[in-house]
Amino acid sequence: MPSVPTRSWPRRLRGSFRSAAFERAMEAELRHHLELETDALVAGGMPPSRARDVARQRFGSLAQVKDGCRESWGMRAIDTVSQDLRYALRTLRKYPAYTAVVLLTLALGIGANTAIFSVVRAVLLRPLPYANGDRLVELRQQAPKIGVERAGLSVKELTDYRAQTPALDAIVEYHQMSFNLLGHGEASRVQTGVVSPEFFDVLGVTPLLGRTFLAGDDGKNAPAVLILSYGYWQTALGGDRNIVGRTFEMNDRVHTVVGVLPPMPQFPDVNDVYMPPSACPFRSSAHAIDTRATRMLSAIGRVRAGATLEGAQRDLDVVSARLSAQYPEEYDVAHTGFRIAALSAHDELTREARPTLLVLLATTTFVLLLVAANVANLTLARVLGRERELAVRIALGAGRRRIARQMLTESALLALAGGALGLLVGWLLRDLLVAFMARFTPRAEEIAIDGPVLAFALGASILTGLLFGILPAFTGVRHRVAMTRCLTPGRALITAQVAIAFVLLVGAGLLVRSFVKLQQVDAGFLTDRVLTARLDLDFVKYTTAAMRREFYRSVLEKAAAEPGVQTAALSISVPLDQARACRTGFIMEGLAAPDRHAPPQVDFQFASPAYFKTIGMTLLSGRTFTDADTVEAPPVAIVNLSMARHHFPGADPIGRRVSLDEGATWVTIVGVVNDTHDYGLDAGPADELYLAFAQTAPLNATLLVRTAGDPTPFARRIPSVVRAIDPRQPISRIRTLEAIRRHSLAPPRLTAMLVSLFAVVALVITAAGIAGVVSLAVHQRTREISVRMALGASRAAVVRRIVWLGLTPVTTGLGLGFLGALLMTRVVTQLIFAVGPGDPLTYAAVIALLTSVAALACLAPARRAALMDPMRALRAD
Amino acid sequence: MKQAKSDLLQGTLDLLILRTLASGDMHGWGISQRLQQVSQDVLQVNQGSLYPALYRLEQHGWIESSWGDSDNNRRAKFYRLTKAGRKQLAEETASWERIAAAVARVLQHA
Numbered sequence: 001m002p003s004v005p006t007r008s009w010p011r012r013l014r015g016s017f018r019s020a021a022f023e024r025a026m027e028a029e030l031r032h033h034l035e036l037e038t039d040a041l042v043a044g045g046m047p048p049s050r051a052r053d054v055a056r057q058r059f060g061s062l063a064q065v066k067d068g069c070r071e072s073w074g075m076r077a078i079d080t081v082s083q084d085l086r087y088a089l090r091t092l093r094k095y096p097a098y099t100a101v102v103l104l105t106l107a108l109g110i111g112a113n114t115a116i117f118s119v120v121r122a123v124l125l126r127p128l129p130y131a132n133g134d135r136l137v138e139l140r141q142q143a144p145k146i147g148v149e150r151a152g153l154s155v156k157e158l159t160d161y162r163a164q165t166p167a168l169d170a171i172v173e174y175h176q177m178s179f180n181l182l183g184h185g186e187a188s189r190v191q192t193g194v195v196s197p198e199f200f201d202v203l204g205v206t207p208l209l210g211r212t213f214l215a216g217d218d219g220k221n222a223p224a225v226l227i228l229s230y231g232y233w234q235t236a237l238g239g240d241r242n243i244v245g246r247t248f249e250m251n252d253r254v255h256t257v258v259g260v261l262p263p264m265p266q267f268p269d270v271n272d273v274y275m276p277p278s279a280c281p282f283r284s285s286a287h288a289i290d291t292r293a294t295r296m297l298s299a300i301g302r303v304r305a306g307a308t309l310e311g312a313q314r315d316l317d318v319v320s321a322r323l324s325a326q327y328p329e330e331y332d333v334a335h336t337g338f339r340i341a342a343l344s345a346h347d348e349l350t351r352e353a354r355p356t357l358l359v360l361l362a363t364t365t366f367v368l369l370l371v372a373a374n375v376a377n378l379t380l381a382r383v384l385g386r387e388r389e390l391a392v393r394i395a396l397g398a399g400r401r402r403i404a405r406q407m408l409t410e411s412a413l414l415a416l417a418g419g420a421l422g423l424l425v426g427w428l429l430r431d432l433l434v435a436f437m438a439r440f441t442p443r444a445e446e447i448a449i450d451g452p453v454l455a456f457a458l459g460a461s462i463l464t465g466l467l468f469g470i471l472p473a474f475t476g477v478r479h480r481v482a483m484t485r486c487l488t489p490g491r492a493l494i495t496a497q498v499a500i501a502f503v504l505l506v507g508a509g510l511l512v513r514s515f516v517k518l519q520q521v522d523a524g525f526l527t528d529r530v531l532t533a534r535l536d537l538d539f540v541k542y543t544t545a546a547m548r549r550e551f552y553r554s555v556l557e558k559a560a561a562e563p564g565v566q567t568a569a570l571s572i573s574v575p576l577d578q579a580r581a582c583r584t585g586f587i588m589e590g591l592a593a594p595d596r597h598a599p600p601q602v603d604f605q606f607a608s609p610a611y612f613k614t615i616g617m618t619l620l621s622g623r624t625f626t627d628a629d630t631v632e633a634p635p636v637a638i639v640n641l642s643m644a645r646h647h648f649p650g651a652d653p654i655g656r657r658v659s660l661d662e663g664a665t666w667v668t669i670v671g672v673v674n675d676t677h678d679y680g681l682d683a684g685p686a687d688e689l690y691l692a693f694a695q696t697a698p699l700n701a702t703l704l705v706r707t708a709g710d711p712t713p714f715a716r717r718i719p720s721v722v723r724a725i726d727p728r729q730p731i732s733r734i735r736t737l738e739a740i741r742r743h744s745l746a747p748p749r750l751t752a753m754l755v756s757l758f759a760v761v762a763l764v765i766t767a768a769g770i771a772g773v774v775s776l777a778v779h780q781r782t783r784e785i786s787v788r789m790a791l792g793a794s795r796a797a798v799v800r801r802i803v804w805l806g807l808t809p810v811t812t813g814l815g816l817g818f819l820g821a822l823l824m825t826r827v828v829t830q831l832i833f834a835v836g837p838g839d840p841l842t843y844a845a846v847i848a849l850l851t852s853v854a855a856l857a858c859l860a861p862a863r864r865a866a867l868m869d870p871m872r873a874l875r876a877d
Numbered sequence: 878m879k880q881a882k883s884d885l886l887q888g889t890l891d892l893l894i895l896r897t898l899a900s901g902d903m904h905g906w907g908i909s910q911r912l913q914q915v916s917q918d919v920l921q922v923n924q925g926s927l928y929p930a931l932y933r934l935e936q937h938g939w940i941e942s943s944w945g946d947s948d949n950n951r952r953a954k955f956y957r958l959t960k961a962g963r964k965q966l967a968e969e970t971a972s973w974e975r976i977a978a979a980v981a982r983v984l985q986h987a
Binding site: 026028036 | 904905906909910923924925926928929931932933936947949952953954
């Protein structure tokens, strides 16, 4: 045959789309033919009615001719597809149980994957939603030799880097403050981002309302201006569209709102409002501007178009070397290892989320594979059950390819429907996942079911459809193959399912064991019945330590007098709260002065006398603070056990003196208390030094109250207690200590729960798969079993034989799963605490669990086999 | 087996249609009459089976069709041989003659 001219294809396609017009034209043409033939016959002398009949006769079957024409016109392909579809729909309706189970498992598998993929895409794959998101780097000064990973930058250093780093076309500063904002309702404490005027332009953020900062906003005499974050504008100001131009009082100055930011993940931190550097009383002080060592700023750089992160790092290395040479006293590079690192902002924003997400992605991928294997198994069983029907169809002339295609159509239909349901599942899971991911990354809000996610769901559906459709399609076509060989693919699928379930169960087991261990960690303090609230004093109002002391004294007195309150105390912060770190260098009296650039580091905390009692810490020796430790009395401190051991090994620290200000003042240690886990239950205790709250009287404080009963009702009383003393004092973050502890445990708990959920789903699917394959085996061996029983095999022997039949592939699966788990669980090492990835207990438990579930799954069909009447089964043949 | 038989018939019918159209544009009924006349009533197939062949040939681009008025003022679909059709006719004629000659030789000498 010569080649087909190329233009026939487009025409063929056009033809199939124009089927109505095509039908009309064809009808007209054939009618015309019949009319001419009739006319010719009439002209030959035949009566018209008979002529019509003869013409029809000579023409042949009109319907057949039309079919022939349609087929020639290329509608054949389309018609077969729609026929396949109709047939598939009918078949699926005929097996509602099968269809429902398949759709449900597919929806679960595809839904879970779609949901997790939507998170991976939003958090890890998409560039930051700023115009310059992919060019932003965080600049971090480090002193690795003395354990400092992120020191800030001073104003002087910022100026140096700005001038000498050609690969960065902009470096902007950032630091976070917390100020009291007055001007609407109650005084509120606002997180304030203090940023260079060009900060938002460098990020590439366009304001929703008003404008971003201009160079003129930053200056000694510039009027104070504010930009509101979208979230704060919405929640605190009701999304007022006329907000630009409104004024608020802050730090004793009038601030005018000039703009509102769009909804976006805020970087580096979430803030309520933003102000330029000159508006921040601390940043604009001469001390901050002139002292090279006052490092309060973060720096964000933008890589010049065409330059790379590595190029920026090389430039920075040059500058830091130059600085070390210029100010050897200041940087002491030999001792500190001083350097500055450029880190991709995208990686920094998603660093915490990455390991968890990768584990979840691996988990859902495994679940989908398992789902595909299971559906393949179900479909295979159904194909073998439909053997008679298929045989009839082949006998009636249906081509084997056509039957295979028919089955693939069914699979595709199921997969697509399952995918659509899966999307629904994914969509329903979105809010949950946003809440979950918000604990790891500010990008959580960006999670959405968008185009690429839809494409992913479609791709996953098609792939799954192919995976589970191909095997049954081929088995169906080769339906004459011996039964035992038909069983082989089913058993291979069992092996695969068991192996996958094994890996998932081990992963879940490790996470759960790790979580249980975390929960058992003694935090070093008691969390029940303690309520905490932040009190941040306005530094423009409480200008002297005496004023602050007086305020704190009244608060403690009033709070302790409330009914139901056992003790009330003050500290700067509470353990397990993310904002805890206050670290300083110190020197010990009587020791040779250590290098002044690398003194030992200690966390410090201010505590009022009742602090230790309120949170249930134990005094190990010496005394706690008392009301006698006033500002007039000699300064005193209490150390924790860890500090006592590290710095006073084998000696009693009580009575020893330390200095936190290079020897200007000396503080006497009067007691030792137990260690607490401040940075998370998975992090070890740090060396800690407590100073007497009354001797320091800081601006920021946390009120802690131990109640006799449930502390939650008291939460509503705290604001009125404080406002009775100062009606304009903001109170924020009223939480129980237990809630803080739970919050710190939420990420591992949620991860363990999610993975366990998937693992349980995997176990159920696997059990169903095993039961299905064994049932089919029993069904197909009815005759063999009957003969054995008729020949005297005991029921127990029959059961044993069938259970054995099912357990052989299970054993292989366990072996493969064991190896797979050893390889795969490396992924979770970052997420587990106090449990090794090869934890023998977990492996043993998983083996026991899977084996017993598999045995149970085999037992039901085996019992059915043993209970059947052999004679009846034989007669039935 | 059935498939092979109809293939042969189909191919032959295609050749005859192409040859008929080579002598002028015609509508379906005209082609059927012409085939019958020229073959002196030996080739009498169901007239209907002509149409699937016409549609197929048009799909291949060997003939094209247009609607026009027939002798007695009826709308009719006329078929015309295309350039590709002429080439195809030449090729098929040659191959038919080769086969016919081969078959004839076999019949004579086998």
